[in-house]
Each structure stands twice: as structure tokens, then as C-alpha cells.
Amino acid sequence: MVCLLGLVLATAVAGLVVGLPGVKAGSETDDAAAARLAYNQKIAEKYNFRYGKEFPFLPSNANTDTGQFIDPKQFLTADYCGHCHKESHTQWRESAHSNANRVPYYLRNVALLNDSKGIEFSRHCEGCHDPIALVSGALTEGAPKKRPYDQDGVTCTVCHSIQSVDTRGTGSYVMGTPAVLVDDDGKPITRKVSDGEILAHLDRHSKAVMRDLYRTPEFCSGCHKAALPRTLNDYKWQRAISLYDEWQNSSFAKQSPLPFYVKDSVSTCQTCHMQREKLVSTDSGAKKGELASHRWLGANTLIPKIYGYDEQGARVTQFLENSVFNVDIFGIEHGEMLNGATWKNLDAPLGLTKFNVAAGEVLTADVVIQNKGIAHSHVPEQRDMFESWVAFTVKDATGKVLHQSGFIKPNGDLDETAHSFTNRLINVKGELNDLHQVWTNRVVAYNNTIQSGRSQIVRYSFVMPEATVGPITLTATVKYRRFDQHFVDFGMNKRQYEQPIVDMVSQTRTIQVGENKPVAAGPAENKEWMRWNNYGVALLDAQQYAASTHAFERVAALRPDYADVYTNMAIVEIQWERYDDARPNLEKALSLAPDNAPNNAPTRARALYYRALVERNMGKMDEAIADLQKVAASFPRSRDAHRELGFSYYQQHKYDLARAEYETVQTIDPDDLAAHYNLAILYRRLGLNDKAKVQAAYFADQKDDPTASTYALEYLRAHKEIANESVVWHTHEMDLPARPDGTAPQIVAPMSSSMSGGSF
The missing domain is CATH 1.25.40.10 (Tetratricopeptide repeat domain)
Known part of the structure; x- marks a missing residue:
């Protein structure tokens, strides 16, 4: 419907623009080049070329088509594009791209870098968060700190003016001068053109703003892959995020035979994060009543709250709840009895296996978390301040919590012993980089993120209560909030700032003293062979x-x-x-x-x-x-x-x-x-x-710095409450009582090689 409307408008407007200047570059090309040169010379007079005039944009890997600066006035506003692309504009306004350089937590973090090292170092961040500021030469001493285009962040004419990228990331794109129309010879017209001119030449508009490149994951890799270079940290190159590489190696890309599972079809960044949706309002870019979403749904649950974007908030929550994970309370390991009985083996898979439990027995639940729906790791990108974890509870028949792990404390902090899908970034002082000061990173103390298609075991030990308590329920839930409490309080400049928490997936199983019989499998449960495979x-x-x-x-x-x-x-x-x-x-x-x-x-x-x-x-x-x-x-x-x-x-x-x-x-x-x-x-x-x-x-x-591990070891030695998380095979012990002789119960991993029934 909208395409037909666009054609009707184009036909009507074509009859109205007969008297307009011809859509040819002519001398416009020469005039534009002269204007750009003049602007470049003006900026260069006061610009801090910290890394030499041949590298004006470092520590970002970004560049422009000529290596010269681009006047920010050349970047047409999103409102201009919204004249014809109303729905895209509405979606974009609520997205993380649109708000990349105006959310308080980002501005406070980049200000911390500017205060610590100087504004020229922020080019590393702004190459992706505020590309216009970077390529216009605004990131230097004495330049205006408040710029009108900051409110648009990654705006329409940023993405649609990129001419090429490589897969190094950290802003590894080449930006051309924005143009929304080309002339008869296919050369870009860089002046502002009227809506009428565009509608009269829709084919030339499409050639100006669309490239096959934009439909590829490689396009996204320009920013959704990043490193911390020596030019930023005065230390050495360090990989920061690698979403493109993770996708490229995953089953979603179908470019590697090594993943554990095979997908039926290829999924790219665009097919997941720009799914086609039914048109709600009007948009000349729609096809057959559908539009590629410009919400870029992902995991940013905080931006919708800050700006009151209710639709975006609801959609992000749905996205996170949509089969990203499978959680499987897979088995029960029988530990030692408090009365001194011997250790037994593993009963699994729960639900399909008959097993017995004794009162007072120390049990260990094996929870298997499968990353089945993401083409990259969870949590992705910088993991030092993002927060996703497993909440595990043991409740009695009345709903009373007997044991728990992964709870939020009264001050908003996450339980320190929770199993979280994160890492710990340690600085040169052997301390935690708690405010995302990536320019001081030295080493990752540990990394508990789950790669695409992989599974992770989280083990919880607890004491089975007496039979008089009745059956107990075990519940494992994968939870997510955008930032840890310490960082969000800093970022929002407010104590105990409350942010949304999403329950991404959950499973509950019931256990009673005595015999536990098999139960019917739930509709979301994997088949038995896959449960064993994920466990393996x-x-x-x-x-x-x-x-x-x-x-x-x-x-x-x-x-x-x-x-x-x-x-x-x-x-x-x-x-x-x-x-x-x-x-x-x-x-x-x-x-x-x-x-x-x-x-x-x-x-x-x-x-x-x-x-x-x-x-x-x-x-x-x-x-x-x-x-x-x-x-x-x-x-x-x-x-x-x-x-x-x-x-x-x-x-x-x-x-x-x-x-x-x-x-x-x-x-x-x-x-x-x-x-x-x-x-x-x-x-x-x-x-x-x-x-x-x-x-x-x-x-x-x-290459890795062989001396950097010292920082991690010293940090873990000083923080025993989380040192357990650095061990690949560990148990979360929940309030286990001491033995009668005062010693702690010992939890032993199953080592038996024999199998009978559902145990081994």
C-alpha cells in the first residue's frame, strides 16, 4: 500500500518539479570539494593530531573516503529522513543506536576517560557512539562540548553514508559525504535536496542510500567488534568484544562445520535484529506492507526506562524471553548424609528417571544452561558491567524459601556468590575496573559467558529437609538486567537506581523424601538425547x-x-x-x-x-x-x-x-x-x-602478556567470595550445616564410569 502511495506521490510531484533545477551534479561536485577542503583546513588548524596527521581518527579505526574531515552540516537530521520514513524514524528514535551518545551512563563514562587521559582518547569510543563528532573533527581540545547532532547518535545518514568496512572492528568503516540522491552519472549530490526532488527520482535516491553491504554481518562488524589498542591504553592491544567472530564461528552463520548443532538456515545480524514487521504508520521504504525493523531489538532494557519508550521496553523484554536459553535442572548428585552414610551417584535426567532421596541428605542439583538462540555469547559485548545470572531457590510446600543463590540484596547488589555470565576486568593496580575504565585493563580474571550453541553446568548443593516439610521445589531462572548496581548508580548519578530485571527462562522441579517417580515432560523440554548431549x-x-x-x-x-x-x-x-x-x-x-x-x-x-x-x-x-x-x-x-x-x-x-x-x-x-x-x-x-x-x-x-596473570591471581586471592567462579567445575554451597563433629560437608563431583538405569 505504501509503495503504491509512493509511486502516486512521485508521479504527482514529477509534474510539479518541471521548473526545478536538473538533478545533475555539474559544478556542484567541484563546489562541494572546495567547501570540504576549506572546512578541513579550518579544523586542522586547531586539531590535536596526537598520532600524526595521517591518522586523524585514532584510537578509532574509522576513516573518511578522502581522509579529510566532513562538515557535520552535511549529515542531514533524522527528522529530515522522517518526512518519508515515518515508521523507521519512530523505531530508530527508541533504539540504542539513536541514543548512543545521549544516555547519561555513557556520557558519564566517556567523561571519565576525558578527565583521565584527554578528549582525543575518546575518539576510540565516539567512532561508534557519535561518528559525526569523530569525522567532523569535534573531538579535540577547545571544541564545543555540546553539539546538536549528539542527540541523534548513530543517525540515518551515518549508517547510510558508510562506503566500506573491514572486520577489525572499533569503528573500522570508511565514511563518505552523505548524499540522498545521485545525478545522471551516478555521482552523489551532497547538497540538501528537497522532498520533491527525491520523490521525482526514487531510483536515484535508492542508489544514493542503499548498498548490498548494509545487508551483511560484515557491515555490523565495523562497530560490534572492538579492541583496546595501545593508542588507547599505552599498554598493548587487547580484544574487547568479538560478536562478529562469534557469529561467524556459530551454527547460525553456517560458515564453520565445528558447532555442536546444525541450523536449518543462515541467520545474520539483520535477520535477528532487523526482522521484517507489519507496517503500523507510513514509510516509503516498506515492501508489501512490511518494514525491516529499525528498533534493533537486543538487550538494552535501560534506555526504554530512561526515556519512557514503553513500546521499545516491551519489545526488548519479549526479545529476551523468546527462546534465547534452555534451562534444564538435569540431575541430582547425592552427596554425603549428615549421619555419615556414603556418597552416591548421579540420577538423571530428572523427570524421566525414578530415584530416591533421604531426609537430611546433601544433594547437588546439576543445572544445564544452553545458549540455543543467540548467534554470539551471553552476555555479549563488554561484560564487566552487564549483569545476567542464575537465580536458584529451594522452597518448601508453602512457598517458604529454604535455600537460595542469585538474589538481589537490599542495597541492589547481586549476591556475590551467584553464578553470573560475566567476567572480571582487572587493572594495573590489581583492582576491579568497576566503572568500565577499559583504558586501564590488564587481564580478565575469569570469563563465565556462554558461547553460542554451548552449554554450561551450574551446581547447587543443599540439604534435603525432613519428610514432614513435604515436597520441595527447585527453581532455576536465568535473569538479566542491563548493568550491575554499582555501575548504574554511577552512570545515572543516583543512589540505588532501579532498573528492569527480566526473567529470560525458568524451570521448576519437585522432589520429595523417598521415591520420586518419572513425570510427563513439559512442552519446552528438550528430548532426552539432547538433554544428555547438552550435559556432555x-x-x-x-x-x-x-x-x-x-x-x-x-x-x-x-x-x-x-x-x-x-x-x-x-x-x-x-x-x-x-x-x-x-x-x-x-x-x-x-x-x-x-x-x-x-x-x-x-x-x-x-x-x-x-x-x-x-x-x-x-x-x-x-x-x-x-x-x-x-x-x-x-x-x-x-x-x-x-x-x-x-x-x-x-x-x-x-x-x-x-x-x-x-x-x-x-x-x-x-x-x-x-x-x-x-x-x-x-x-x-x-x-x-x-x-x-x-x-x-x-x-x-x-599476544598475551605472560605477566598479566599475576594481577588476576592477586585479585582472586583477595576476593574469595568470587574466586569460586574462576574454577570451571565448582559448586554453589547454599547454607550447608556442619557435620556433627563440626567439619563442613564435602561435595564430591561424580566420577563413576558405570551406568545403571538413570544413574552413573
């Missing part, structure tokens, strides 16, 4: 290799035709460095996924990849290379396949072939550390010394 993946990541193997063996018993489970067992053996034991499982996987069968490419390539690692370890280099070549042929953007193929060629002294593979890796990830290291060696051996020096310098800057 979580055990693998927790380095519990024997138990992981047993879990995968249960999967194989339930689904003997599931080829990937045999590869899973082989992965355990490879990580255990038992390569000979891995080989039979890989051959089994390949036999179940023949080369000529449809839809077998991911499963077969995955098994071939790991078989190649086994073959190479056994000295069978030709066989390993042949397998890796097949993987790379099926998945040409698999960085892992190209990296391992490059190393295999290197071991055979085939330096030209190795070089080509590592250079391919860098087309996928320009910051791949192994590529930097090996290309430095390969270039030297091929006589390309200048190239070798460049790669060696990158490697020296980007």
Missing part, C-alpha cells in the same frame, strides 16, 4: 572428560544413527590427548554420514576436521592435508580449516601454500594471532622481510 557439552567445557564421554555414550545409545555424537566423543579424546582412541569414533561418524548423502556436509566436514588433527599427530601429513582440503572446500570461510591447513603445509615446508592459507585466514579475521605469528615466519623464509616485520609487530602487540 557442558562437561567437556568444564574439563570433566570421563563424565563427558559417559554422557555422549548415553546419546549414542538413544540415537545410534546420530553421527555427530561420535565426533563429540572423539573431541573429548583429543582434548584428553588420547588420539588413538579418537580415531574409531571419527570413522564411525564418517560411516554414518557418507559423502554422497544429502545434508551431510556439516557433519562429515566436522569429523574430517578432527580426523585431520589425529592424522597429523600420528605423522600422517598427506592424509591430514587431504581431509583439511575437503573441509575447506565445503566451508571456504572456516578460519579453523584454513589455519590448520596452513600449519600442515608449513610442517611440510610448503611455504607458498602455507602463506596462502594464513592470508585467507586474515581475510576472515585480520587479527588472527596464529596468522600473524606464522606469516611473520613464512614471509621471512620467502624473502619478504618488510611483510614479515609488519606481521611480527602485530603479533608482539596482540
Whole structure:
């Protein structure tokens, strides 16, 4: 309907603009170039070129098409675009993009950087939060601190003026002078044009503002991937966020065969965060009554509260509740009895297994959290002040809380011992960077985020009450709020600022003293084989290799035709460095996924990849290379396949072939550390010394600092309340009473290799 309306308007306006100037650049191009040069010279006179005149925008990786500054007046306002794109404008206004440079918490944080180091360092942040300020040269001493375009943040003409990006991130885009129309020759017209001119030449408008690039995840990588460079921290390069890389390696991208699960179709940043919606008002960009959402729904629950965007707030909450996670109270480990009885094994999966519980027994609930609906980690981006955690409660039949973990304290802080999906960023003083002072980072003390498609075990120990209490309920809930209380109080400049908390997913199971019989599975529960598989993946990541193997063996018993489970067992053996034991499982996987069968490419390539690692370890280099070549042929953007193929060629002294593979890796990830290291060696051996020096310098800057772990160890030693979280296999002990002799109960991880019924 709207498209038809646009055509009618265009036809009508075309008859009204006969007397208007022709839509040709002519001398306009020369005039625009002269005006830009004059503006550039004016700004350059007082601009702080801290890193040299050839790098005006560092520490951001952003640049402009000519390397010159762009007059901010060239960026038309969002209101201007809203004349025809009313619904897009409404959605954008409530989005995080629109508010990127006006929300109080961001402004306070960037002011902290400016006060600590100087405004020129804020170019690192503003390249993505306020691109107009960056490319206009406003981020220098003496420049106005209040700018009208700040209120638009990442506005329409920012995204739609980007000409190219690379996947380094930290604002790695090239910005051109905004134009909403091109002339007869396809050259941009950079002056402000009237609505009438646009409506009379909709095809030229589309050519000016749309590129195929904008529909790709690579476009988003320009800002949704970032590093902390030496030019910011005076220390070394450190990866900050890697959403693009995480997506590119996930099952959603279908560019790698290595994920544990296979998706039916490709999902990109745009298909998840810009889903097409039915048109509510009017918008000339709509197609068939639908519009690609410009809300960019994600996880920012705070902006809607600050500005009263009720629609955005409701939509963000729905987005977070929409099958992002699966939570599974998977099993019960039987610990020691308070009366001195012996330790027993694991009963699992709960709901499908009959088991017995005694009063006074120490139980440990194994909760498996599966990141099934996100193409990147949770929580994404900077995790030091974002807050998502597991709330676990044990309640009696009346609803009284007997034990709990992951509660909010009266002062708004999260229970320190909660299992949270976060990390701890430690500074040069060995202290926590509690206000997102990323420019002082030295090391990550630990990282409990869940990668896409992976699972995590969270274990809770408690005492089973007497039978007179009645049945108890165990509830595990994944919760989310935008920031931890300390940061949001700072950011909003208000004590105990209250922010929304979203229950993303929850599960409850009932247990009673004595016999517990199987119950019907709920509609949201995974099938039994997948529950075991997720448990096995979580055990693998927790380095519990024997138990992981047993879990995968249960999967194989339930689904003997599931080829990937045999590869899973082989992965355990490879990580255990038992390569000979891995080989039979890989051959089994390949036999179940023949080369000529449809839809077998991911499963077969995955098994071939790991078989190649086994073959190479056994000295069978030709066989390993042949397998890796097949993987790379099926998945040409698999960085892992190209990296391992490059190393295999290197071991055979085939330096030209190795070089080509590592250079391919860098087309996928320009910051791949192994590529930097090996290309430095390969270039030297091929006589390309200048190239070798460049790669060696990158490697020296980007490799881990071996001394930085000291900061983490000292911090964890001083904060025992969270040190438990740095251990991959740990238990949250909830108010466990002492033994009669005064000693604490000992919780032991299940180590048995035998299985009978639902226990092992």
C-alpha cells in the first residue's frame, strides 16, 4: 500500500518539479570539494593530531573516503529522513543506536576517560557512539562540548553514508559525504535536496542510500567488534568484544562445520535484529506492507526506562524471553548424609528417571544452561558491567524459601556468590575496573559467558529437609538486567537506581523424601538425547572428560544413527590427548554420514576436521592435508580449516601454500594471532622481510602478556567470595550445616564410569 502511495506521490510531484533545477551534479561536485577542503583546513588548524596527521581518527579505526574531515552540516537530521520514513524514524528514535551518545551512563563514562587521559582518547569510543563528532573533527581540545547532532547518535545518514568496512572492528568503516540522491552519472549530490526532488527520482535516491553491504554481518562488524589498542591504553592491544567472530564461528552463520548443532538456515545480524514487521504508520521504504525493523531489538532494557519508550521496553523484554536459553535442572548428585552414610551417584535426567532421596541428605542439583538462540555469547559485548545470572531457590510446600543463590540484596547488589555470565576486568593496580575504565585493563580474571550453541553446568548443593516439610521445589531462572548496581548508580548519578530485571527462562522441579517417580515432560523440554548431549557439552567445557564421554555414550545409545555424537566423543579424546582412541569414533561418524548423502556436509566436514588433527599427530601429513582440503572446500570461510591447513603445509615446508592459507585466514579475521605469528615466519623464509616485520609487530602487540596473570591471581586471592567462579567445575554451597563433629560437608563431583538405569 505504501509503495503504491509512493509511486502516486512521485508521479504527482514529477509534474510539479518541471521548473526545478536538473538533478545533475555539474559544478556542484567541484563546489562541494572546495567547501570540504576549506572546512578541513579550518579544523586542522586547531586539531590535536596526537598520532600524526595521517591518522586523524585514532584510537578509532574509522576513516573518511578522502581522509579529510566532513562538515557535520552535511549529515542531514533524522527528522529530515522522517518526512518519508515515518515508521523507521519512530523505531530508530527508541533504539540504542539513536541514543548512543545521549544516555547519561555513557556520557558519564566517556567523561571519565576525558578527565583521565584527554578528549582525543575518546575518539576510540565516539567512532561508534557519535561518528559525526569523530569525522567532523569535534573531538579535540577547545571544541564545543555540546553539539546538536549528539542527540541523534548513530543517525540515518551515518549508517547510510558508510562506503566500506573491514572486520577489525572499533569503528573500522570508511565514511563518505552523505548524499540522498545521485545525478545522471551516478555521482552523489551532497547538497540538501528537497522532498520533491527525491520523490521525482526514487531510483536515484535508492542508489544514493542503499548498498548490498548494509545487508551483511560484515557491515555490523565495523562497530560490534572492538579492541583496546595501545593508542588507547599505552599498554598493548587487547580484544574487547568479538560478536562478529562469534557469529561467524556459530551454527547460525553456517560458515564453520565445528558447532555442536546444525541450523536449518543462515541467520545474520539483520535477520535477528532487523526482522521484517507489519507496517503500523507510513514509510516509503516498506515492501508489501512490511518494514525491516529499525528498533534493533537486543538487550538494552535501560534506555526504554530512561526515556519512557514503553513500546521499545516491551519489545526488548519479549526479545529476551523468546527462546534465547534452555534451562534444564538435569540431575541430582547425592552427596554425603549428615549421619555419615556414603556418597552416591548421579540420577538423571530428572523427570524421566525414578530415584530416591533421604531426609537430611546433601544433594547437588546439576543445572544445564544452553545458549540455543543467540548467534554470539551471553552476555555479549563488554561484560564487566552487564549483569545476567542464575537465580536458584529451594522452597518448601508453602512457598517458604529454604535455600537460595542469585538474589538481589537490599542495597541492589547481586549476591556475590551467584553464578553470573560475566567476567572480571582487572587493572594495573590489581583492582576491579568497576566503572568500565577499559583504558586501564590488564587481564580478565575469569570469563563465565556462554558461547553460542554451548552449554554450561551450574551446581547447587543443599540439604534435603525432613519428610514432614513435604515436597520441595527447585527453581532455576536465568535473569538479566542491563548493568550491575554499582555501575548504574554511577552512570545515572543516583543512589540505588532501579532498573528492569527480566526473567529470560525458568524451570521448576519437585522432589520429595523417598521415591520420586518419572513425570510427563513439559512442552519446552528438550528430548532426552539432547538433554544428555547438552550435559556432555557442558562437561567437556568444564574439563570433566570421563563424565563427558559417559554422557555422549548415553546419546549414542538413544540415537545410534546420530553421527555427530561420535565426533563429540572423539573431541573429548583429543582434548584428553588420547588420539588413538579418537580415531574409531571419527570413522564411525564418517560411516554414518557418507559423502554422497544429502545434508551431510556439516557433519562429515566436522569429523574430517578432527580426523585431520589425529592424522597429523600420528605423522600422517598427506592424509591430514587431504581431509583439511575437503573441509575447506565445503566451508571456504572456516578460519579453523584454513589455519590448520596452513600449519600442515608449513610442517611440510610448503611455504607458498602455507602463506596462502594464513592470508585467507586474515581475510576472515585480520587479527588472527596464529596468522600473524606464522606469516611473520613464512614471509621471512620467502624473502619478504618488510611483510614479515609488519606481521611480527602485530603479533608482539596482540599476544598475551605472560605477566598479566599475576594481577588476576592477586585479585582472586583477595576476593574469595568470587574466586569460586574462576574454577570451571565448582559448586554453589547454599547454607550447608556442619557435620556433627563440626567439619563442613564435602561435595564430591561424580566420577563413576558405570551406568545403571538413570544413574552413573
